[in-house]
Amino acid sequence: MYASSIGFGKPLKHYDFASKKGINNFYKFSPFGTSARPLRPLTLVKASVDDQWPAPSSYKLWHKDISISSGVYNFVQGAELVVYAALVDAGFSGDWSRIGVLTKDQELLAQQAWWFILVTHSVVAAITVGYALRRGYPPLEAGFRGLLFGTLGLYDVYVRCQSKAVKRS
Template identity: 85%
Template structure:
């Protein structure tokens, strides 16, 4: 009897619904892969994208000649996500007005700010995808960066594409 693991679970044993060819049943049944066929192709694709479009070691603050370390830039992106999460919590949970920290009007203002940011980031994501398509950068990754980080994501894609152009020359 053939047994293999499904994703993160315990060994999968052949059941009445499984065909004689266990390998075909496992691949069609399991979205996470098996120990016989791990998710290595996905990690190879990710590694090849990172090799093609490496993360820069520093970001130049436009329009000055000041450069910041990529760790500081990544920290700024993470801080941006934390602020957005706090804004969603303040606007949509109702907890802050219940305990008296915010008024109901301030919660409505936080909701309006969140919707404005979401629409603005959607526009920036579309611009980022358009730029990525022209530069040959993966458009899904670029759109995701634009949607999550707004102009910081657009700038990140721009810097990666410029560093790739410099490497080509």
């Protein structure tokens, strides 16, 4: 038998009727609280194996079918370096606050952003060097790419290692 306890009182069996007493109105299931009908049994449905998540071995960390031309990729890398140079200039030169374009607070914010980017890129560079060592890629070049370009550099080393593995096979 299916049993449940709803609200206060004794556990109900699936064949019990809702009580007509005022104190046991917790058992009434009508939206208006006026009908007394039998409780329906709880139906349990077992999940089938097909509905479960796929095996972790089938997960992809990165999609391999992304193709970007080298011109676009080099442009993105160059634009990233220009933005970093502008951030360093805005944060550390003091020229922008002298001519009134930025306030001292905005220069301080640019300095904090630069230090945050530098720390995160250093962590990504360490991850990139570790990945390059496992794959047989030059670690100094990989670390430099990770430090300069962050996750874009990590992805660059990943793609280079994958194409190198394809050429070896």
